[in-house]
Amino acid sequence: MPRQRNLAVLLAFMCLLTAGACAPESADMADTDAGETLDMPAIAGAMLERAALQPGERVLLLGQPGTRWDPILQLLSEGIQEAGAEYLGAVDIFGAPLPGAEAAEFATALGPDPAGWGDALAGVDLAIKLPGAIPSPAVDHDVYRALQDVLRGDRGRTVHFHWAGATSFEMVELPVDENVDMVYQRALLETDYEALAATLTAFEAALRAGVARVTTPAGTDISFEVADRPVTRQDGDASVARMAEARNLIDREVELPAGAARVSPVVETVQGRIAFPPAQWGGSVVEGLVLSFAEGRVVEVEADSGREGVIAELDAAGDAGRTFRELAVGFNPLIAIPDGEEWIPYYGYGAGVVRLSLGDNTELGGAVGGGYVRWNFFTDATVAVGGEVWVRDGVLVAR
Numbered sequence: 588m589p590r591q592r593n594l595a596v597l598l599a600f601m602c603l604l605t606a607g608a609c610a611p612e613s614a615d616m617a618d619t620d621a622g623e624t625l626d627m628p629a630i631a632g633a634m635l636e637r638a639a640l641q642p643g644e645r646v647l648l649l650g651q652p653g654t655r656w657d658p659i660l661q662l663l664s665e666g667i668q669e670a671g672a673e674y675l676g677a678v679d680i681f682g683a684p685l686p687g688a689e690a691a692e693f694a695t696a697l698g699p700d701p702a703g704w705g706d707a708l709a710g711v712d713l714a715i716k717l718p719g720a721i722p723s724p725a726v727d728h729d730v731y732r733a734l735q736d737v738l739r740g741d742r743g744r745t746v747h748f749h750w751a752g753a754t755s756f757e758m759v760e761l762p763v764d765e766n767v768d769m770v771y772q773r774a775l776l777e778t779d780y781e782a783l784a785a786t787l788t789a790f791e792a793a794l795r796a797g798v799a800r801v802t803t804p805a806g807t808d809i810s811f812e813v814a815d816r817p818v819t820r821q822d823g824d825a826s827v828a829r830m831a832e833a834r835n836l837i838d839r840e841v842e843l844p845a846g847a848a849r850v851s852p853v854v855e856t857v858q859g860r861i862a863f864p865p866a867q868w869g870g871s872v873v874e875g876l877v878l879s880f881a882e883g884r885v886v887e888v889e890a891d892s893g894r895e896g897v898i899a900e901l902d903a904a905g906d907a908g909r910t911f912r913e914l915a916v917g918f919n920p921l922i923a924i925p926d927g928e929e930w931i932p933y934y935g936y937g938a939g940v941v942r943l944s945l946g947d948n949t950e951l952g953g954a955v956g957g958g959y960v961r962w963n964f965f966t967d968a969t970v971a972v973g974g975e976v977w978v979r980d981g982v983l984v985a986r
Contacts (some may be wrong), residue, residue: 594848600656602858612978615894622625624768624772625772627658627662628776629772629776631662631784634715634746635666635667637841637843639824639828640671640672641672643671643673643708644672644673645713646674646711646714647693647708648660648676648715648717649678649679649680649715649734650679650716650717650720651691654718656717656719657685659717660677660685662735669836672712675680675693676693680696680722680730680731681726681730681757682694682729693707693816701733704730704733705791706817708737708743709731709737711734712744712827713744714743714744715746715748716731716746718759732785735827736839737838739835741833744825744829744830744839744841745839745840746825746843746977747843749933750763752933753932754930755929756931757931771844771922771932774844774845775844777921778823780822780823780845782965783845783919784820786918787820787821787918789850790848790972791848793923793977794818794850797812798973799852799914799971799972801914801941802968802971803862803968806860807859807965808859808860809859809860811852811853811856811858811859811911811914812856812885814852814856815877816852816952817834817838817851817952819835819837819850820846821841821848821849823844824841825843826966828951829841832962834952835950835952836949836950837849837951842936845919845935846918846933846936846937846938847935849913849914849951850914851912851913851951852911852914853883854883854884854948855884857883858881858882859875859878859880860878860880861878861963862877862924863874863876863878868896870896870899871896872893873893873894874892875890875892876888877889877921878897880911882908883910883911884909885901887911894968904946904959907945907956907957908945910946910948911943911945912945912946912947912951912955913951914942915935915944915968916942916978917940918936918938918940919937920937920938921937921982922936922938923937923939923940923983924937924939924966931964934983939983940964940965941968941970942962942964944960945961946958946961947960961963
């Protein structure tokens with residue numbers, strides 16, 4: 588029996604908009620026993636190369652204490668100082684210095700009152716967010732979110748180093764084991780960043796010139812226009828020069844590994860339907876679900892079973908739940924679905940994976956808030972722009 592190629596990672600929650608997207612909570616965000624498989628000096632070097640530090644820039648590390656990534660703190664601090672930049676130290680999301688981190692004075696400067704964090708963080712030119720650095724659901728404010736507020740004010744930049752987001756074909760986020768490590772490390776170290784940037788730039792130009800249409804064998808057929816909406820090219824360029832082009836939060840949150848083009852289109856132009864495989868909505872198992880859109884909003888909900896769960900979830904989410912949020916297309920061949928394996932690497936940034944989302948689009952430069960985001964990954968989609976096919980049946984078309 589052939590494996591199912593029409594997939595959706597269905598994540599519906601009232602979430603904090605973070606780091607380029609509302610990411611699913613990892614099954615193991617920070618640690619595995621595979622740490623010894625990683626080339627930490629090479630990884631640190633690649634991150635700093637992509638950041639293209641300038642002399643005098645102020646650099647902060649944001650992480651989580653007690654993980655296998657602890658050794659990279661020293662490597663990064665040395666590289667930062669060798670570049671002539673100022674190393675501010677390493678803190679966790681609550682502003683406490685990470686154990687063993689040098690130059691912890693910045694943690695003292697932050698102080699215990701979150702009301703003053705914005706002023707301190709406004710002086711940071713680059714922050715590197717290490718694995719495990721995610722907003723805390725236990726507090727109303729933390730350093731991560733305070734840093735995002737600074738970025739929204741068109742200041743600073745970050746390297747967002749997730750090292751998570753591997754998802755099984757059974758829709759379960761996977762621990763980061765040795766296999767995931769090797770895929771991600773190869774992508775980080777061996778990606779042809781110049782070629783990736785050229786491809787993403789060409790895709791952006793196509794999006795601006797024509798109507799985008801996404802179809803799947805299950806019945807998805809949705810189209811929209813991008814016009815002058817921000818298109819985020821996650822090509823791994825975290826240089827200060829690149830920030831001159833930044834138009835939204837995720838433009839300033841540069842992800843490594845790299846690979847996707849992301850855009851929230853002109854909402855009023857979104858027309859058509861998205862067909863979903865069986866999944867949970869509002870606590871109910873739903874089969875045969877099709878959402879129809881007119882002017883970017885859900886206007887019809889059809890399902891073979893479980894329709895009441897879908898309605899309940901969308902109603903609870905408010906306007907965001909019934910709004911088309913985002914198209915994301917993966918372009919990096921080194922994080923495509925590995926041949927013969929049944930998992931999706933790194934949030935669908937691999938070549939041929941398509942993401943269609945519902946919900947809050949503010950981090951993408953849109954005006955629909957509310958916090959709700961539901962991601963959907965499709966691995967058998969066809970994406971055409973202006974009649975030109977870029978992805979056919981889940982495979983990136985060679986150019």
